[in-house]
Amino acid sequence: MAEPEVVDVVVVGLGVGGEEVAGRLAEAGLSVVGIERDLVGGECPYWGCVPSKMMIRAANALAEAHRVNELAGSAEVRPDWAPLAKRIREEATDTWDDKAAVDRFTGKGGRFVRGSGRLDGPNRVRVGDQVFEARFGVVLGTGTRPSIPPIDGLADTPYWTNHQAIEVEELPATLLVLGGGAIGLELAQVFARFGVRVTVVEAADRVLAVEEPEASALAAEALRADGVEIRTGVKAGRVSHDGTEFTVHADGAAFTGEKLLVVTGRRAHLEELGLDTVGVDAGQRYLAVNDRMHVTDGIWAVGDLTGEGAFTHIAMYQAGIVVADVLDHMRRTRGGPDASGTASVVGGAAGVVSAVGGAMSAGGSTVAPGSVPVADYRALPRVTFTDPEVGAVGLTEQQARDRGINVQVGHTDLTSSTRGWIHKTGNAGFIKLIADADQGVLVGATSAGPAGGEVLSALVVAVHAAVPISQLRHMIYAYPTFHRAVEDALRNLR
Numbered sequence: 001m002a003e004p005e006v007v008d009v010v011v012v013g014l015g016v017g018g019e020e021v022a023g024r025l026a027e028a029g030l031s032v033v034g035i036e037r038d039l040v041g042g043e044c045p046y047w048g049c050v051p052s053k054m055m056i057r058a059a060n061a062l063a064e065a066h067r068v069n070e071l072a073g074s075a076e077v078r079p080d081w082a083p084l085a086k087r088i089r090e091e092a093t094d095t096w097d098d099k100a101a102v103d104r105f106t107g108k109g110g111r112f113v114r115g116s117g118r119l120d121g122p123n124r125v126r127v128g129d130q131v132f133e134a135r136f137g138v139v140l141g142t143g144t145r146p147s148i149p150p151i152d153g154l155a156d157t158p159y160w161t162n163h164q165a166i167e168v169e170e171l172p173a174t175l176l177v178l179g180g181g182a183i184g185l186e187l188a189q190v191f192a193r194f195g196v197r198v199t200v201v202e203a204a205d206r207v208l209a210v211e212e213p214e215a216s217a218l219a220a221e222a223l224r225a226d227g228v229e230i231r232t233g234v235k236a237g238r239v240s241h242d243g244t245e246f247t248v249h250a251d252g253a254a255f256t257g258e259k260l261l262v263v264t265g266r267r268a269h270l271e272e273l274g275l276d277t278v279g280v281d282a283g284q285r286y287l288a289v290n291d292r293m294h295v296t297d298g299i300w301a302v303g304d305l306t307g308e309g310a311f312t313h314i315a316m317y318q319a320g321i322v323v324a325d326v327l328d329h330m331r332r333t334r335g336g337p338d339a340s341g342t343a344s345v346v347g348g349a350a351g352v353v354s355a356v357g358g359a360m361s362a363g364g365s366t367v368a369p370g371s372v373p374v375a376d377y378r379a380l381p382r383v384t385f386t387d388p389e390v391g392a393v394g395l396t397e398q399q400a401r402d403r404g405i406n407v408q409v410g411h412t413d414l415t416s417s418t419r420g421w422i423h424k425t426g427n428a429g430f431i432k433l434i435a436d437a438d439q440g441v442l443v444g445a446t447s448a449g450p451a452g453g454e455v456l457s458a459l460v461v462a463v464h465a466a467v468p469i470s471q472l473r474h475m476i477y478a479y480p481t482f483h484r485a486v487e488d489a490l491r492n493l494r
């Protein structure tokens with residue numbers, strides 16, 4: 001067996017979180033091996049956030065053009081998928097080639113290895129025949145893959161996941177979407193706006209079930225207005241494909257479509273990571289971490305596989321914490337640089353850790369030398385980029401009630417706000433605030449509307465910084481903005 005190669009840090013999985021950790025530690029002067037089996041950057045740039053938001057941008061342009069008829073004369077709109085497919089191929093994904101991302105990492109001093117990594121005992125990672133031993137730690141950032149439900153017949157059919165849906169060059173005439181969560185709704189609306197007849201089949205009794213019921217109702221109504229058929233509370237019993245068409249059999253009904261997109265959630269594949277070799281339970285749904293992203297001695301995890309929220313902003317936030325904690329761990333064990341990243345001389349392959357400034361930005365917050373930020377998900381924001389957008393932060397009303405909080409709710413309809421009324425067509429939306437009446441602060445909020453994700457930012461600050469409601473009520477809200485509706489919702493808190 002080959003002798004292990006000793007380096008400072010090994011990062012397994014270079015998706016959003018792993019790439020950020022590996023790149024920043026390499027920039028700080030550590031010897032870092034980054035292992036990726038597919039494309040450096042992971043789901044977000046190639047099959048997730050970026051290309052799907054390009055699709056949404058294009059689909060929303062079509063919808064806005066249709067609105068000309070109600071506001072400014074007449075417009076004839078002829079959707080064409082070709083320029084969008086070209087943009088995704090050429091601008092977003094470089095035809096699903098990660099050379100630029102690999103060069104970015106190696107340009108920072110990192111060493112890239114293509115392959116599947118797995119733990120091989122404490123501080124050791126194996127990739128094929130190669131074994132690396134990490135002086136300071138191993139970081140796991142292996143993300144998730146689509147969770148395919150065990151529906152009779154499904155596995156034998158040529159169903160789509162988000163990969164095929166993002167890579168599609170020619171649209172089908174009809175599309176069945178299994179799963180009415182964030183991916184299902186965003187893509188269903190896009191394809192419908194390009195003329196595809198779309199049916200969404202959702203097992204729960206409402207779409208977007210993790211958000212407020214009002215948000216589910218709004219999203220369902222918006223998609224129906226785009227011609228999407230939405231069926232909720234439907235448990236698929238069997239799936240078949242006859243060579244040209246899919247059929248989903250459910251509760252005595254049958255739904256057909258030329259393509260079937262399965263977007264029923266995601267799963268972390270912990271069983272592939274060799275966790276048993278370091279005494280960690282691989283049977284967990286997600287990899288449990290503490291508030292410094294520690295799994296166990298010498299092992300950190302970052303991103304979707306931690307189960308703290310499958311969002312790029314969570315992976316980036318956690319990456320900042322991991323970087324600070326690894327540097328802190330190194331300083332404490334070897335007398336290296338402190339969590340600020342301020343230079344000092346250390347041993348190890350890197351030899352000298354380069355100066356990267358007086359204070360390092362970790363997870364968006366500046367960290368004082370010697371201190372390491374800890375993860376705090378109270379003000380976790382999320383935005384589903386349907387039209388209208390559904391933005392949310394913190395707790396839903398039900399979650400707050402389940403926690404025994406003395407809840408007050410403030411609601412306002414965007415269509416009756418000045419800006420909503422001016423906006424006219426496409427103005428559906430609302431603000432819903434969840435307050436802790438005893439503490440006098442907001443613990444959650446939903447902001448749905450044409451700019452729901454942007455309006456959300458003020459509410460994220462309010463929840464994150466626990467701004468007293470009395471102060472929020474005495475702020476000045478610019479007229480006539482969409483965010484001015486927040487003032488109305490605050491007035492309605494009861």
Ligand SMILES: Cc1cc2nc3c(=O)[nH]c(=O)nc-3n(C[C@H](O)[C@H](O)[C@H](O)COP(=O)(O)OP(=O)(O)OC[C@H]3O[C@@H](n4cnc5c(N)ncnc54)[C@H](O)[C@@H]3O)c2cc1C
Nearest residue numbers: 013015016017037042043048049117143303304310311312
């Ligand atoms: C269609 C879609 C739209 C989305 N839209 C948004 C959005 O608008 N906003 C948002 O915040 N989030 C969005 N997300 C979620 C976002 O993409 C993820 O939260 C993010 O990619 C998580 O990053 P990660 O690094 O944890 O994992 P991933 O991006 O999944 O990366 C993990 C990497 O690890 C690699 N890997 C796995 N196992 C191994 C191994 N053993 N060895 C080596 N490499 C391995 C994989 O190949 C992969 O490249 C979307 C997701 C999808 C699918």
Ligand SMILES: NC(=O)c1ccc[n+]([C@@H]2O[C@H](COP(=O)([O-])OP(=O)(O)OC[C@H]3O[C@@H](n4cnc5c(N)ncnc54)[C@H](O)[C@@H]3O)[C@@H](O)[C@H]2O)c1
Nearest residue numbers: 149179180181182183184202203204263264265310383384
């Ligand atoms: N805008 C964004 O930030 C964005 C966009 C897309 C995805 N994401 C992230 O990616 C994650 C995964 O997205 P997703 O949409 O796959 O998962 P999801 O968990 O959001 O939704 C999956 C849906 O599928 C349903 N479902 C499960 N099994 C089913 C079955 N057998 N038949 C019918 N329906 C079934 C669930 O009830 C649920 O509503 C999201 O949770 C989110 O964190 C984020």
